[in-house]
Amino acid sequence: MTDLPQWTERAVLLYFSDAEGRARVPEVFPAHHAYTRDFQSHRPGxxxxxxxxxxxxxxxxxxxxxxxxxxxxxxxxxxxxxxxxGLVASWAVRTWLLGED
Structure with a gap:
């Protein structure tokens, strides 16, 4: 009998944007970067x-x-x-299964 793989679940957040939204990235990136750093400091790991x-x-x-x-x-x-x-037109979260080999 073959052992079944062990999986670690992770959540993958996917952002969908169009060319217009992507063109605004330089304008909004500083706020996004600060938000990301703040999130990481309040929810480490x-x-x-x-x-x-x-x-x-x-x-x-x-x-x-x-x-x-x-x-x-x-x-x-x-x-x-x-x-x-409004740079992201839509987003989705998908469960990603990582093998623990």
């Missing part, structure tokens, strides 16, 4: 990875953020200036 995709395409995610829990991902998105200022 919950935001694991964050960043944009190098070649964004309309209709596909433009950025990805990895969190320890869905709740942390949703809270982050709801307060992120990229979202509140």
């Amino acid at each position: 919950e935001l694991l990875l964050t960043g944009p995709f190098a070649e964004p395409v309309d209709g596909q995610p433009s950025a990805m953020n990895v969190f320890t829990t869905r709740e942390a991902a949703e809270e982050f998105a709801q307060g992120d200036p990229f979202v509140t200022e």
Whole structure:
């Protein structure tokens, strides 16, 4: 019998934006960066990875953020200036299963 893999769940926050929203990134980035740092200081260890995709395409995610829990991902998105200022057209949280091999 083969052992089943052990999984660690992570929450992946995907941001979807269009060219107009991405054009505003330089304007809003300082607020987003400050928000990210504040989130990390108040909830240490919950935001694991964050960043944009190098070649964004309309209709596909433009950025990805990895969190320890869905709740942390949703809270982050709801307060992120990229979202509140309208740069992100929509966002979604997906559960990512990491193998523990």
